[in-house]
Amino acid sequence: MFLLLTSITYIIVTALNKKWHPEHFTCNTCRKPIDGAKFHQHDGGVYCVPCYTQYHSPRCHGCGDPITDRVIQALGVSWHAHHFVCGGCKKELGGGGFMEQAGRPYCSSCYADKFAARCAGCGAPIVDKAIIALDAKWHRDCFTCTKCRKPVTDSTxxxxxxxxLCGKCA
Incomplete structure (x- = not known):
């Protein structure tokens, strides 16, 4: 008489502080068992990576594709980092500071070139404080006497x- 001893190995999936049979730990969308250690939770459900990406990942405002890595939230929408670019020079803004015009982001340099008020003295963009006089805006250093070229600092x-024209030259 022979006695055959066998060992039975049970595979158990431990996830979400619970234990599961592998065939019962399934995606809420496709109902397939979730392979490997990667899955997503959304609204109390469990999803495989492909289903989560297709149905629940934020979509990029620039291209419409799902965002599976770094998400930039700006202007009320989501962006891939490489699609959140300046509307002028097309450089990536990287989630840093930007200016908005007509729903498009701009770096400070392009925004100034395209949209900032221009100085009546030199024609360059005004990006800081301005002097408003003679129905125009001026850089402080450009608001000078037309005769002696010294800054006009008096209020009259x-x-x-x-x-x-400064008081001395008037």
Whole structure:
């Protein structure tokens, strides 16, 4: 008489602080057993990576594809990092500071070039404080006397050919 001893090995999946038979730990969408250690939870359900990506991942505003890595939330929508770019120079903004115009992000340099008020003295964009005089905006250093070229700092000044004239030159 022979006695045959066999050992039975049970595979148990431990996930979400519970134990599961492998065939019962399934995706809520495709109902297939979840292989490997990667899965996602969403609204109390368990999903395999492909189903989660297709049905629940945020979609990029730039391309419409699911975002499976770093998500940038800006302007009320989600973006792939490489699609969140300046509307002018097309450089990646990386989730840092940007300016918005008509729903598009711009780096500070492109925003200034395209949309900032222009100085009546030099024509360059004004990105900081401005002097408003003579129906125009001026850089502080550009608001100078038309005769002596010194900055006009007094609150009252004269005008010659629609240009400022300091009190001494008036």
């Amino acid at each position: 000044f004269s005008v010659l050919d629609n240009k400022p």
